[in-house]
Amino acid sequence: MSPPRIFDRALIRRHLARALRLGAPDFLISHVAADLVDRLAPILRSFPLAVDLGGATQHGVRALARSGRVEAVIRLCALPVPRGALAMAVADEEALPLAAASVDLVASLLALQGVNDLPGTLVQIRRALRPDGMFIACLLGGETLTELRQSLAQAEAELSGGASPHIAPFADVRELGALLQRAGFTLPVTDVEKLTVRYGEPLALMRDLRAMGMANPLAARARRPLGRAVLRRAGEVYAERFADADGRLRASFDLVWLSGWAPDASQPQPLRPGSAKARLADALGVAELRSGDKAKP
Numbered sequence: 001m002s003p004p005r006i007f008d009r010a011l012i013r014r015h016l017a018r019a020l021r022l023g024a025p026d027f028l029i030s031h032v033a034a035d036l037v038d039r040l041a042p043i044l045r046s047f048p049l050a051v052d053l054g055g056a057t058q059h060g061v062r063a064l065a066r067s068g069r070v071e072a073v074i075r076l077c078a079l080p081v082p083r084g085a086l087a088m089a090v091a092d093e094e095a096l097p098l099a100a101a102s103v104d105l106v107a108s109l110l111a112l113q114g115v116n117d118l119p120g121t122l123v124q125i126r127r128a129l130r131p132d133g134m135f136i137a138c139l140l141g142g143e144t145l146t147e148l149r150q151s152l153a154q155a156e157a158e159l160s161g162g163a164s165p166h167i168a169p170f171a172d173v174r175e176l177g178a179l180l181q182r183a184g185f186t187l188p189v190t191d192v193e194k195l196t197v198r199y200g201e202p203l204a205l206m207r208d209l210r211a212m213g214m215a216n217p218l219a220a221r222a223r224r225p226l227g228r229a230v231l232r233r234a235g236e237v238y239a240e241r242f243a244d245a246d247g248r249l250r251a252s253f254d255l256v257w258l259s260g261w262a263p264d265a266s267q268p269q270p271l272r273p274g275s276a277k278a279r280l281a282d283a284l285g286v287a288e289l290r291s292g293d294k295a296k297p
Contacts, residue, residue, distance in 0.1 A: 003117040007168065008219045009092070012114050013078050016056050019213035020079070026059065028212065031195065032109050032138045032255060033063035039136065039257070040067040047105035047134065051076055053125070054093050054111025056213070064107060074103070077111075094121055098128035101262075105129075108137040113170060114217055122183035132264035135185060141170045142192055142254030147242040148205060148234075155233035156226070164222035173256050185260025186267055193255040198248040202238045203231070205251050 050070040052060035056077050064070045076091045076098075091097050093108075093115050106125050115121050125135050149167040156163040173192045180188035199205045209215060226234075242250050261267065 003120065005116055005219050007114045007116055007217045008221075009078075009094070009114070009116065012213070012217045015210075015213040015215050015217065017079055017213075019211060020056060022211065024057075024212045025208050026057065027197070028195075028253065029057060029059045029110055033059040035138070035193070035255075035257075036060070036063045036107060036109065036136070037067050039259075040064075040069045043069060043134070045069070046071060048072065049074070049103045050105035050107060051098070051103050051128075053096075053106055053108035053137075054078070055109065056111070060107060060109045063109075064105075070105065096121070096124045096128060098124070100127050101130045101133075103128055103130065104133045106133075106135045106137075108139070110138060110140065112137055113139040113141065113168070118171070119179055119182060122179055122185075126184045126260075126262055129262035131262055132266060133262040134259065135261070136257070136259040138255050138257050139171075139176075140253060141173060141176060141256035143194075143252055144170045144254045145209075146252055147238060147250055148202065151202065151234045151238040151241070152226070152230075154237050155230050159227075159230050159233060165218050165220060166216050166222075166226070168217055170254065171256070173254075176256055176258055180258055180260045183260075184263065186263050188260040189258070191257050193257070195253045195255055197251045197253065198244065199251060200248060202235045202249060205249070 046069050048071045050064050050073045052064060052073055052075045054077055055061060055075045056079055061073050061075055064073050074089060076089050076093075076096065078090065078092045080090055089097065093111060094117050106129065112118060112121065122135075129135065145167050152166050153163040173190050177188055177190040180190070197205075199208075238249055239247075244250060
């Protein structure tokens, strides 16, 4: 059965192409790229061949190079190579042109939140990794842009009698962790960083989102643009509900990090039940209670 078509993938590519052509603000991807360097630093091994998956800009490639852990990088992106950019292959994130056990590291920065079949993509990544290869990614999740979502929904409901989806749905960090396990990754880890960016007005936030290629990507989006009255009311709601003491408006981005490893015999394995050689009670310095025993007062 095919996955539901939540995102218009062709529209996402057009949004990204426009953002690259006009020069997108890079504060978000720069922040994530710097974090990738920090996250790779404690890993005491090298990766001969890495993939920057969905890297529409060179931030991912440069971060991998700065990490000192990677020898060579392949960029895979659904867009053609911009003039002057490093060499890359054009490929959709939902259909990876990677042979089984062919790469050592797959990194992806702010690309996978727009994939319709994320479970399928994760399975493809795991298959492409050599044994003990690593996957690490950051994607938007959780309560990202919740302030804008709520403000637009309230304004449209008040003035139009109903609301259309204007902000993409974002996965919960726990759901993403479960997907890593289902895809066959070992030692899966997920965490979330809550980043708050402040704006003088909601329109400035919306201009940044459009400039970064993050305009509404939903397949079920309304085809008519929001009217001025709705946008004006949304700005009022935003200022009423989400302004700081100095009047500036908060915009939340939940940066969800995922990491996991392709299975390998060298990795730590869970002990068999009953194989422990020390008792927890001894370590804690307390008396051990057997089934049915009651603690003494």
